Amino acid sequence: MNLKTRLNIALGACAVSAVLLAGLYMRGQLRERALAEVQREAELHMEAATALRSYTADHVRPLLNTDPTHFQVAAVPSFAATTAMHELHRRYPGVSYREVALNPTNPANQATGIHAEMVEALRSSGVDTIQRQTFENGQEMLYVAKPLRVNDAACLTCHGEPAAAPTAMRALYSDQHGFGWRMGETVGAQVVSLPMTVPLERAQQSLWQFLIGACAVVLTVFLTLNAMLRRVLLNPIASHHGELHRQAREDELTRAINRRGFLEAAEAALARARANGEQLSLAMLDVDRFKQINDQHGHAAGDAVLRELVRRVQSRVRGSDLLGRLGGDEFALLLPDASLDHARQLCAALHATLQREPYPHGETVGISLGVAQWQGGSEALSCLLARADQALYDAKRSGRGRCVG
Structure with missing residues (x-):
């Protein structure tokens, strides 16, 4: 194998390694960017739900809870937020918002599976936000959860002792669930789940565009370096080597072979x-x-x-x-x-x-x-x-x- 071939192999190996390393680095960066994009979207959905809860608690509940003999479900912040977000998410396929608890008043809000695991994680860690990435139905999903803590004594009216709860609420949901909550306790979580398919596909497209561009640049640099090295280094070396080879085989006096x-x-x-x-x-x-x-x-x-x-x-x-x-x-x-x-x-x-x-x-x-x-x-x-x-x-x-x- 001559010097030119060895140099081309070395340059080619360096070029391929550079593209692979750059591709791996860019893949990680693009994936982080896609994840950050989904996290921002999840945060927006979470903030919208929280705003609905606050609005319901501050403005709707006082207007609806005028008759103690009648329980107004629309006055419950979690119900209002969940219902409104469900309507919103009709325009966002795959996105969902749920409020779950380990001991909910409404059994439909019972935390199970990953929701229960996230609630337990929030209870044990005391953090304000956790997230999980899972694969469901062939696509990657991001779950973001924030704790539902009992920070208002008014909550214990409905979730403290069953005897203190409104009669109409007990008649609707029974007095078997959703009681025994304590101040400061994390009883559940607000959970937003979003598919990462679209951001990841965009990241994949960006990665391919980057790799194509990188290959074009590296190929141009490779060919330029190859031409320069051939002209500046390889040709003089080959010429010198040929001259040395000729001198080693040629009789200096007669120019016949020695x-x-x-x-x-x-x-x-x-x-x-x-x-x-x-x-x-x-x-x-x-x-x-x-x-x-x-x-x-x-x-x-x-x-x-x-x-x-x-x-x-x-x-x-x-x-x-x-x-x-x-x-x-x-x-x-x-x-x-x-x-x-x-x-x-x-x-x-x-x-x-x-x-x-x-x-x-x-x-x-x-x-x-x-x-x-x-x-x-x-x-x-x-x-x-x-x-x-x-x-x-x-x-x-x-x-x-x-x-x-």
């Missing part, structure tokens, strides 16, 4: 030939009496001879052939997919080209070549090199300036 690079490439070519059942040949060549050139004309002339030698070889061989400098004036020419006969013909023509024209120091140069063909099977590169080197030795021993193989 010994290490040649041996690595030859091993790879040998593996392909073995896998594909192909032929492969190799030629060894060097300059005859190269030391005399250096001694007579100087090392600069010798270097020029080697550079010209490489130029002439590379101008005549195939694109798949590979020339490497093994050291000094010794070179190796790898000939993939070439039989021994083909290699001999190529090297004979090459030999004539290398010796025909003068070199930079003004004289022709003798070149000796040794050719060998890979025998296939498990023969190693070292064996092939040794046989080609032996053929080169035979060329020199038989008079130099010739091709043997």
Whole structure:
């Protein structure tokens, strides 16, 4: 995996992590906002009910309770608030207001289930408000409850001792329930329940809009950073790396592949030939009496001879052939997919080209070549090199300036 791919993966992972973390944070914020919205709405309903209770107690009850022999239900604050809020909530589906008690006068107001649990929580904690979130019929509901405490002695007229209660009330509700209340006691609760479906759906829509926008921004930043890093960092690094790789494999003097690079490439070519059942040949060549050139004309002339030698070889061989400098004036020419006969013909023509024209120091140069063909099977590169080197030795021993193989 190259540096560019690794950097892209790292940037992509950072981008995805950033979007996920931002999404989780925004999800929490939007849910809190939705909950706060429902709480404000519940508070409004609660305040409306409380206002109705106060109005009934202060203005309606004195007008209706003029006949002690007749019990006016409309004069009861809880009845007035519950009835009015029920009418209001016809326009707010799912919203409800109830006043419940553990020992109510009207059995219809008996606290059960979550209502009873909230009343008990208010009685034990002494707080002014509690809330609960539940799932009912596939939707999330918010319950908000405030305590109903006996803070007015007038309440005990109807809820103290049964004998003190109005006869008409006992006749309507009996004297079995709603009595025995005490001053300061929390006897029940005002409970508003609201569905959270709509605010949560709005929060979900806002979350998706945020995520889409965040993804667009992150993608833009990612592509911009990617382009900038590629231009400022990756391309220079790749260029520098390529130059270092070239320098590590290239002979500085002649620009042919150096010994290490040649041996690595030859091993790879040998593996392909073995896998594909192909032929492969190799030629060894060097300059005859190269030391005399250096001694007579100087090392600069010798270097020029080697550079010209490489130029002439590379101008005549195939694109798949590979020339490497093994050291000094010794070179190796790898000939993939070439039989021994083909290699001999190529090297004979090459030999004539290398010796025909003068070199930079003004004289022709003798070149000796040794050719060998890979025998296939498990023969190693070292064996092939040794046989080609032996053929080169035979060329020199038989008079130099010739091709043997």
